[in-house]
Amino acid sequence: MNEQIKxxxxxxxxxxxxxxxxxxLKKKFLDKFILNGFPNKKLENWKFSDIxxxxxxxxxELSFFSDYSSSNKIDTSVFIDELEHNKIVFINGRVEKxxxxxxxxxxxxxxxxxxxxxxxxxFNSLVDLNNAFSSRIYKISIKKDYHLKKPLVIYHTTNNKxxxxxxxxxxxxxxDQNSSLRLIDYNNHQSEKNFINIFYDFELKKNxxxxxxxxxxxxxxxxxxxxxNINQDENSVSENFILSSxxxxxxxxxxxxxxxxxxSAFVNGIITLMxxxxxxxxxxxxxxxxxxxxxxxxxxxxxxDSKAVYQGKIFVNSEAQKTDGYQLSKAILLDESSEFNxxxxxxxxxxxxxxxxxxxxxxxxxxxxxxxxxxxLNYKQSKELLINGFIVDVIDKITDSEVKNLVKNMIGLKE
Amino acid sequence: xKEEFKMDTREKDIEKLKDYKYGFSTDIENIKAPKGLxxxxxxxxxxIKKEPEWMLEFRLNAFKRFKELKEPNWQxxxxxxxxxxxLYYYSAPKSMKDKPKSLDELDPKLLETYKKLGIxxxxxxxxxxxxxxxxxxxxxxxxxxxxELTKQGIIFCSMSxxxxxxxxxVKKYLGTVIPTTDHFFxxxxxxxxxxxxxxxxxxxxxxxxxxxxxxxxxxxxxxxxERTLIIAxxxxxxxxxxxxxxxxxxxxxxxxxxxxxxxxxxxxxxxSTVQNWYPGDENGKGGIYNFVTKRGxxxxxxSKISWTQVETGSAITWKYPSCILKGDNSIGEFYSIAITxxxxxxxxxxxxxxxxxxxxxxxxxxxxxxxxxxMTYRGLVDINSxxxxxxxxxxxxxxxxxxxCGAHTVPYIKNKNFDSNIAHEATTSKISEEQLHYCQQRGxxxxxxxxLIVNGFCKEVLQQLPMEFAVEAQKLVGISLEGSVG
Numbered sequence: 071m072n073e074q075i076k077x078x079x080x081x082x083x084x085x086x087x088x089x090x091x092x093x094x095l096k097k098k099f100l101d102k103f104i105l106n107g108f109p110n111k112k113l114e115n116w117k118f119s120d121i122x123x124x125x126x127x128x129x130x131e132l133s134f135f136s137d138y139s140s141s142n143k144i145d146t147s148v149f150i151d152e153l154e155h156n157k158i159v160f161i162n163g164r165v166e167k168x169x170x171x172x173x174x175x176x177x178x179x180x181x182x183x184x185x186x187x188x189x190x191x192x193f194n195s196l197v198d199l200n201n202a203f204s205s206r207i208y209k210i211s212i213k214k215d216y217h218l219k220k221p222l223v224i225y226h227t228t229n230n231k232x233x234x235x236x237x238x239x240x241x242x243x244x245x246d247q248n249s250s251l252r253l254i255d256y257n258n259h260q261s262e263k264n265f266i267n268i269f270y271d272f273e274l275k276k277n278x279x280x281x282x283x284x285x286x287x288x289x290x291x292x293x294x295x296x297x298x299n300i301n302q303d304e305n306s307v308s309e310n311f312i313l314s315s316x317x318x319x320x321x322x323x324x325x326x327x328x329x330x331x332x333x334s335a336f337v338n339g340i341i342t343l344m345x346x347x348x349x350x351x352x353x354x355x356x357x358x359x360x361x362x363x364x365x366x367x368x369x370x371x372x373x374x375d376s377k378a379v380y381q382g383k384i385f386v387n388s389e390a391q392k393t394d395g396y397q398l399s400k401a402i403l404l405d406e407s408s409e410f411n412x413x414x415x416x417x418x419x420x421x422x423x424x425x426x427x428x429x430x431x432x433x434x435x436x437x438x439x440x441x442x443x444x445x446x447l448n449y450k451q452s453k454e455l456l457i458n459g460f461i462v463d464v465i466d467k468i469t470d471s472e473v474k475n476l477v478k479n480m481i482g483l484k485e
Numbered sequence: 486x487k488e489e490f491k492m493d494t495r496e497k498d499i500e501k502l503k504d505y506k507y508g509f510s511t512d513i514e515n516i517k518a519p520k521g522l523x524x525x526x527x528x529x530x531x532x533i534k535k536e537p538e539w540m541l542e543f544r545l546n547a548f549k550r551f552k553e554l555k556e557p558n559w560q561x562x563x564x565x566x567x568x569x570x571x572l573y574y575y576s577a578p579k580s581m582k583d584k585p586k587s588l589d590e591l592d593p594k595l596l597e598t599y600k601k602l603g604i605x606x607x608x609x610x611x612x613x614x615x616x617x618x619x620x621x622x623x624x625x626x627x628x629x630x631x632x633e634l635t636k637q638g639i640i641f642c643s644m645s646x647x648x649x650x651x652x653x654x655v656k657k658y659l660g661t662v663i664p665t666t667d668h669f670f671x672x673x674x675x676x677x678x679x680x681x682x683x684x685x686x687x688x689x690x691x692x693x694x695x696x697x698x699x700x701x702x703x704x705x706x707x708x709x710x711e712r713t714l715i716i717a718x719x720x721x722x723x724x725x726x727x728x729x730x731x732x733x734x735x736x737x738x739x740x741x742x743x744x745x746x747x748x749x750x751x752x753x754x755x756x757s758t759v760q761n762w763y764p765g766d767e768n769g770k771g772g773i774y775n776f777v778t779k780r781g782x783x784x785x786x787x788s789k790i791s792w793t794q795v796e797t798g799s800a801i802t803w804k805y806p807s808c809i810l811k812g813d814n815s816i817g818e819f820y821s822i823a824i825t826x827x828x829x830x831x832x833x834x835x836x837x838x839x840x841x842x843x844x845x846x847x848x849x850x851x852x853x854x855x856x857x858x859x860m861t862y863r864g865l866v867d868i869n870s871x872x873x874x875x876x877x878x879x880x881x882x883x884x885x886x887x888x889x890c891g892a893h894t895v896p897y898i899k900n901k902n903f904d905s906n907i908a909h910e911a912t913t914s915k916i917s918e919e920q921l922h923y924c925q926q927r928g929x930x931x932x933x934x935x936x937l938i939v940n941g942f943c944k945e946v947l948q949q950l951p952m953e954f955a956v957e958a959q960k961l962v963g964i965s966l967e968g969s970v971g
Contacts, residue, residue, distance in 0.1 A: 388888045416895075
């Protein structure tokens with residue numbers, strides 16, 4: 071792999087037009103990635119999902135070459151037509167369209183940035199891989215006091231021209247004081263057997279609000295990884311919602327630093343799987359100052375041969391008194407062959423805190439099914455009703471009514 | 486005003502620790518194996534204990550494996566590197582060379598030590614209905630109540646005696662739960678263990694009294710490697726108590742015991758521990774390293790193993806008493822109170838491995854940390870795909886006192902069976918001002934109030950202890966936390 075990856079790297083950036091310092095920085099990340107390789111189950115964070123093995127089994131040999139020079143045709147049929155929105159369209163990892171036509175152009179700044187090494191923290195080797203191969207970095211800044219009129223949808227699409235590719239997407243967001251952004255990540259894949267690696271960096275200034283909805287709902291045979299790194303200032307709010315059910319494998323990671331007092335973070339997730347799918351949500355919420363709050367709710371419904379993992383961590387620094395942290399994960403196992411693994415973790419160094427977590431997994435309640443069937447529903451209907459009731463809890467946590475309806479429609483839940 | 490009060494109680498706390506209640510040592514000359522760990526030392530241990538050939542083989546096998554193993558380092562409490570070649574692996578009180586026939590023949594100094602500890606060795610034993618197998622350093626000193634137990638066919642003796650007299654039983658079961666191929670410390674123990682307790686309860690017998698062993702660590706620089714094996718044959722019941730205190734020492738002492746429990750069909754084993762070893766001084770200097778491997782196997786149908794532990798001592802506690810629920814309908818339970826103060830560190834919890842159908846497990850863990858201490862609950866609930874209709878309930882609560890200490894919860898939950906139910910809850914909080922205020926208003930001092938509230942917090946676990954232990958444990962909970970509030 072090592073020789074090939076170097077050749078792919080040279081080939082990718084030969085004609086990219088990036089400055090030499092940028093390419094050299096990227097090379098450093100490449101070397102770091104080559105040193106560590108894909109994470110495997112020996113690493114605590116990858117204990118339940120050995121991505122090295124998963125890639126090997128599902129894709130085999132990966133090609134790292136990314137063609138950033140030739141453009142792809144946009145398939146407009148994948149666009150969400152239920153709600154008006156701004157768009158950024160990625161096709162095979164290349165930005166094909168950026169459209170903020172609903173917004174005040176002066177209030178949104180979009181620029182390509184270069185980074186210095188010190189800006190990028192050491193997360194894991196997948197982030198290194200992303201830094202090495204993602205093309206120019208777009209930074210989207212929302213100006214002070216501006217609230218986007220329409221949500222921004224980022225389309226992560228691939229077409230059937232590519233196979234066994236590693237695709238790396240990287241964006242930075244900065245929300246200035248009192249601003250707000252609704253961001254929908256929408257996965258739609260025509261391709262199969264690719265590895266899609268997304269890395270977002272969020273900077274939330276005082277009183278800003280970020281709502282990020284990650285939707286992976288259409289069945290596909292790709293392997294996905296998404297990492298959100300969120301830094302929050304005073305009184306800012308981040309709401310993360312994850313609908314995880316489409317890809318063969320998907321791991322969503324959220325690392326959230328609550329740096330300002332009265333800031334809060336919410337993570338809500340639904341995992342519904344069947345047929346050999348394997349998804350994971352891993353969160354790490356770091357309460358670093360006084361009076362911060364976090365809330366996490368993850369629910370999974372697992373069909374035949376599927377496997378879901380939830381690893382959630384609440385860290386409370388010794389200065390972070392009056393922290394309120396909550397974490398709940400629930401899973402319904404529908405089949406003998408389904409599996410649910412959880413590691414809800416608390417690491418607490420302050421005494422005046424309210425932190426708790428709960429985790430439960432089991433089968434559908436036979437008594438409830440009996441109750442519904444005695445009211446005239448058949449077995450299948452009763453089962454569906456119970457499952458829908460189980461996950462609608464999480465959808466109701468979505469604070470934006472437009473998006474809430476969109477998600478409900480997507481998974482076939484009526485109003 | 487409040488600040489002043491804090492200082493006051495902190496000082497009191499330090500004063501108390503200075504005269505650690507059990508901090509004395511007895512002057513007895515020791516026989517020691519040469520320092521260091523090699524095959525000769527293992528042969529020396531085996532030789533001096535007049536062990537049969539198979540036992541030496543067991544040890545050497547373990548040692549061979551030990552040489553290939555690396556010391557684990559994933560645990561939260563880190564400790565300075567231990568030089569395993571710088572330890573004595575065998576030491577015995579000199580007067581033990583010829584085994585005494587009765588209590589009167591014992592070294593009077595030893596008897597005095599036990600008296601200070603309050604072990605009811607003679608008349609007290611009978612009054613309290615406890616049979617005591619007192620262990621001084623590594624060799625059993627006296628076993629009382631033998632007659633009454635022998636009448637029922639119960640074997641309760643030291644491990645060395647068992648190896649000689651009940652070789653078949655030991656050979657059949659030793660190493661079946663903790664094999665010689667286990668982790669670093671367990672394997673070390675398999676290679677060099679010196680003594681311990683052996684219990685065999687025959688079919689259908691309900692052990693008429695609580696069996697109890699007190700451990701003492703005495704000789705300086707001696708790692709103590711105990712090995713306990715308890716076998717409950719079909720339909721039998723036994724309750725076993727283990728309690729520990731140790732003299733004050735400056736150097737860190739390693740303690741890596743192995744405890745194996747085996748419950749056959751319909752049998753029940755209840756294992757209770759009160760651990761109050763020297764925790765080091767107020768600056769975190771000294772204290773015992775308590776790296777113990779405890780594992781129970783519910784081998785037969787409808788068997789039950791229940792662990793109860795009160796951990797207040799040791800500089801570092803690193804142990805996970807576990808249950809392997811192999812038999813159908815078997816039950817595993819784990820009740821734990823862990824208290825850390827000053828610079829103590831604990832990483833403790835349990836593993837419940839469900840293999841049989843309809844197996845049930847319950848975990849109640851209460852952690853209290855104060856001062857500069859650090860406490861971690863780490864547990865595993867693993868439900869195998871064959872463990873149909875099994876269930877687990879876990880509750881771990883932590884109480885923090887002050888913002889210099891830490892409390893962590895790291896549960897691993899694996900469910901591979903759709904018939905099974907797992908529920909896990911954990912909370913972290915502090916003693917509320919309102920509760921303290923309420924108690925103080927009714928005339929309790931702040932320390933009494935804390936003691937009362939903490940005892941209430943731990944009640945679910947304390948209830949599980951046998952009467953004799955519950956009283957001691959309740960006192961310990963109070964003593965361990967005195968002065969930590971303010």
